[in-house]
Amino acid sequence: MKAIINGKIILKDRIVEGKVLVYDSVIRGVCDNAPEGAEIIDAKGGYVAPGLIDLHIHGYLGKDVCDGEPESIRTIAEGIVANGVTGFLPTTMTVDMKVIRKALECLRSLKEESKTWNGTAILGCHAEGPFINAKKKGAQDEKYILKPDAAFVKEYADIIKIISLAPEMDEDFAAIREIVADTDVVVSMGHTDADYDTAYKSTVNGVSHATHLFNAMTALAHRNPGVVGAALNSDVTTELIVDTFHVNPALYPIVAKLKGDKLCFITDCLPAGGLPEGQYTLGGTAFVSKGIECRLLDGTIAGSILKMNKGVWNVYTTTDLPLWYCVNCASLNPANAIGMGATKGSLDIGKDADIIITDNEFNVEKTIIGGTVRYEA
Numbered sequence: 001m002k003a004i005i006n007g008k009i010i011l012k013d014r015i016v017e018g019k020v021l022v023y024d025s026v027i028r029g030v031c032d033n034a035p036e037g038a039e040i041i042d043a044k045g046g047y048v049a050p051g052l053i054d055l056h057i058h059g060y061l062g063k064d065v066c067d068g069e070p071e072s073i074r075t076i077a078e079g080i081v082a083n084g085v086t087g088f089l090p091t092t093m094t095v096d097m098k099v100i101r102k103a104l105e106c107l108r109s110l111k112e113e114s115k116t117w118n119g120t121a122i123l124g125c126h127a128e129g130p131f132i133n134a135k136k137k138g139a140q141d142e143k144y145i146l147k148p149d150a151a152f153v154k155e156y157a158d159i160i161k162i163i164s165l166a167p168e169m170d171e172d173f174a175a176i177r178e179i180v181a182d183t184d185v186v187v188s189m190g191h192t193d194a195d196y197d198t199a200y201k202s203t204v205n206g207v208s209h210a211t212h213l214f215n216a217m218t219a220l221a222h223r224n225p226g227v228v229g230a231a232l233n234s235d236v237t238t239e240l241i242v243d244t245f246h247v248n249p250a251l252y253p254i255v256a257k258l259k260g261d262k263l264c265f266i267t268d269c270l271p272a273g274g275l276p277e278g279q280y281t282l283g284g285t286a287f288v289s290k291g292i293e294c295r296l297l298d299g300t301i302a303g304s305i306l307k308m309n310k311g312v313w314n315v316y317t318t319t320d321l322p323l324w325y326c327v328n329c330a331s332l333n334p335a336n337a338i339g340m341g342a343t344k345g346s347l348d349i350g351k352d353a354d355i356i357i358t359d360n361e362f363n364v365e366k367t368i369i370g371g372t373v374r375y376e377a
């Protein structure tokens with residue numbers, strides 16, 4: 001048995017002080033005292049929070065999920081564990097189908113091992129594309145875009161947790177309905193040029209998530225509420241890139257009010273994450289990382305270099321939202337979005353002991369996965 005003392009414990013609806021978090025491989029409870037003989041970990045007055053979950057991340061430390069190499073995935077996992085991420089969905093891009101298949105097979109082969117390796121655990125994969133709309137391609141490569149194909153998703157239903165697609169490219173939502181009927185894969189609307197009606201109808205036909213809300217989708221305008229309007233007006237779970245650049249922080253509390261416990265913070269981090277400014281590639285396309293911005297050479301905004309713990313802190317420090325709510329958006333809400341909320345995402349009794357200890361500005365001091373320390377600052 002282990003016990004974390006001297007921390008502000010972030011539960012899913014409040015923060016408690018003067019208590020002790022007790023766990024072994026799972027959470028045993030929040031107690032007044034450490035049990036006899038327990039190994040004591042001192043949080044030194046910082047925060048004790050559930051491990052963070054990133055549903056959308058393309059790379060880190062120069063490595064790209066689309067490399068399809070075990071070494072790349074290991075490097076990413078060992079890098080982001082330092083940002084308090086205990087579970088992630090490595091995210092593929094719209095690239096050659098052969099490259100996507102190789103990446104998915106690589107992730108499939110590593111998933112079991114990742115539960116105990118020295119980095120963040122692979123919870124599955126987020127396939128972003130290739131079934132998107134060229135009009136909203138963002139940093140995705142147009143030449144590899146395909147029509148939605150349920151058979152492909154079904155073939156990888158054991159590893160894909162989220163498929164991002166443009167619902168207007170799917171005639172009568174046939175592929176969407178087939179995926180939802182035959183698999184547990186979450187269908188997300190992303191990189192989409194749909195109008196409000198089409199997007200809203202897609203949510204009635206099986207779309208249950210929205211990929212990086214506001215980015216690479218039709219905007220919310222008063223006569224054309226767009227995909228953003230449909231995401232806000234339906235009960236889909238919603239991703240938000242919280243680097244303060246992709247979406248203006250003034251929108252954080254608005255989205256939080258409308259989406260509540262359906263809001264999931266993501267990094268959409270590119271291979272430049274964790275590295276100095278400079279030129280890198282993403283799915284074979286060159287981009288430049290400068291400050292908090294990543295852009296293709298033609299100026300198109302690409303993903304971020306955001307760290308998940310920093311994302312939580314960005315929202316907390318730019319809004320009046322409580323810290324426990326911001327943490328939920330990076331732990332419990334994403335866990336629920338991919339159907340893993342029963343075992344992950346909060347410090348509730350019986351859940352996996354995925355825990356982080358941070359200082360008072362949410363810099364990660366320790367990352368614990370399944371009760372074992374995987375990272376120490």
Ligand SMILES: [Zn+2]
Nearest residue numbers: 128138212216
């Ligand atoms: Zn994207």
